[in-house]
Amino acid sequence: MTGLTAKGAATRDRIVRAATELILERGVAGMTLDEIRDGTKTSKSQLFHYFPGGKSELVAAIAGYQNSQVMAAQEPWIDRLDSWRAWQGWRDAVITHYTGLTHKYCSVSALVNEVAPTDPELATQVIAYADRWLAQLATGLHRMRDTKLLRPEADPDRLALAVFASLQGGLLVMQSKNDIEPLAAALDGSLTMLRSYAP
Amino acid sequence: MTGLTAKGAATRDRIVRAATELILERGVAGMTLDEIRDGTKTSKSQLFHYFPGGKSELVAAIAGYQNSQVMAAQEPWIDRLDSWRAWQGWRDAVITHYTGLTHKYCSVSALVNEVAPTDPELATQVIAYADRWLAQLATGLHRMRDTKLLRPEADPDRLALAVFASLQGGLLVMQSKNDIEPLAAALDGSLTMLRSYAP
Numbered sequence: 001m002t003g004l005t006a007k008g009a010a011t012r013d014r015i016v017r018a019a020t021e022l023i024l025e026r027g028v029a030g031m032t033l034d035e036i037r038d039g040t041k042t043s044k045s046q047l048f049h050y051f052p053g054g055k056s057e058l059v060a061a062i063a064g065y066q067n068s069q070v071m072a073a074q075e076p077w078i079d080r081l082d083s084w085r086a087w088q089g090w091r092d093a094v095i096t097h098y099t100g101l102t103h104k105y106c107s108v109s110a111l112v113n114e115v116a117p118t119d120p121e122l123a124t125q126v127i128a129y130a131d132r133w134l135a136q137l138a139t140g141l142h143r144m145r146d147t148k149l150l151r152p153e154a155d156p157d158r159l160a161l162a163v164f165a166s167l168q169g170g171l172l173v174m175q176s177k178n179d180i181e182p183l184a185a186a187l188d189g190s191l192t193m194l195r196s197y198a199p
Numbered sequence: 200m201t202g203l204t205a206k207g208a209a210t211r212d213r214i215v216r217a218a219t220e221l222i223l224e225r226g227v228a229g230m231t232l233d234e235i236r237d238g239t240k241t242s243k244s245q246l247f248h249y250f251p252g253g254k255s256e257l258v259a260a261i262a263g264y265q266n267s268q269v270m271a272a273q274e275p276w277i278d279r280l281d282s283w284r285a286w287q288g289w290r291d292a293v294i295t296h297y298t299g300l301t302h303k304y305c306s307v308s309a310l311v312n313e314v315a316p317t318d319p320e321l322a323t324q325v326i327a328y329a330d331r332w333l334a335q336l337a338t339g340l341h342r343m344r345d346t347k348l349l350r351p352e353a354d355p356d357r358l359a360l361a362v363f364a365s366l367q368g369g370l371l372v373m374q375s376k377n378d379i380e381p382l383a384a385a386l387d388g389s390l391t392m393l394r395s396y397a398p
Binding site: 113114127130159161162163164165166167168169172173176181182183186188189190192193195196 | 361366371382385392
């Protein structure tokens with residue numbers, strides 16, 4: 001969204017945050033624009049002004065907000081996964097972020113999964129977030145191979161893909177069991193797997 | 200579904216199979232009972248006779264059929280994951296099953312994910328399938344610790360959870376990228392992780 005004044009952008013942000021909180025609290029079932037309007041104390045014309053694309057645009061903004069929260073929670077580790085200490089720090093940061101959020105997290109991803117199949121733009125956006133996340137894991141592992149923390153035969157891109165799949169599966173099983181333990185087991189398993197490539 | 204004659208059960212099976220094929224071909228969007236009726240050459244009264252619970256019951260039957268296909272594809276390994284050879288055989292069987300099925304698989308799981316949040320019975324059924332799958336992985340790992348193929352400090356239940364999360368995440372990323380490689384990387388990573396617990 002371009003062309004908004006600073007004040008306009010702040011208002012739009014406020015609506016996105018309030019809508020996200022609302023969905024986290026109430027779940028996605030029956031979530032209509034009217035309910036979001038009521039819940040975020042936004043008038044019809046205001047909502048249309050900030051989200052001319054309707055529900056689709058609002059969901060995209062919510063997905064973006066959720067993504068930025070998840071990525072911020074992994075700072076500073078996610079940008080420098082080039083040491084064993086950083087990987088352990090990252091693992092702990094991910095667990096801390098999702099602990100207590102297990103059930104809530106489900107609502108936003110359910111919303112996105114509901115809308116994405118019929119909204120190619122949102123689907124592309126979600127794939128871009130995932131690809132960027134995966135690339136950050138791979139960048140760290142490439143550096144570790146360069147600095148001989150990983151053996152020369154280690155394939156950083158393939159290892160990153162394995163860690164990323166494990167992370168996503170950990171989140172999925174965490175949601176279905178409403179328990180942080182599957183995510184912790186998945187990440188610990190990934191770190192054990194990575195460590196077996198140390199010289 | 201009880202109380203059906205052998206012939207009735209066969210007819211019901213035929214409808215479930217045809218509906219599954221239809222969903223695999225056409226995708227889930229706009230999948231209505233009318234379309235399923237047309238596509239499977241079933242009359243309205245026949246469909247109601249075999250699925251008095253409507254779409255919900257049909258989706259449950261489709262999920263059951265899909266589950267039985269996936270589990271059968273892992274035979275004979277899944278029942279005896281108590282050696283390194285069995286784990287490698289299982290890994291290969293999973294990859295063989297999903298190769299070429301990457302995009303198609305998406306449709307059935309999308310259908311189930313769409314219906315499950317508002318259908319507690321289906322949700323319970325899907326969780327039971329997952330739990331049984333996880334338990335089979337754990338059973339094999341328990342045996343391997345008993346027979347000293349794993350070190351005494353290995354925690355078979357936690358390792359099984361890590362492998363299962365990795366498998367589910369591999370399937371998820373496989374679907375979003377329409378590529379078998381993420382699943383292969385995830386399973387290979389899991390096997391590497393398990394092997395690091397050998398004495």
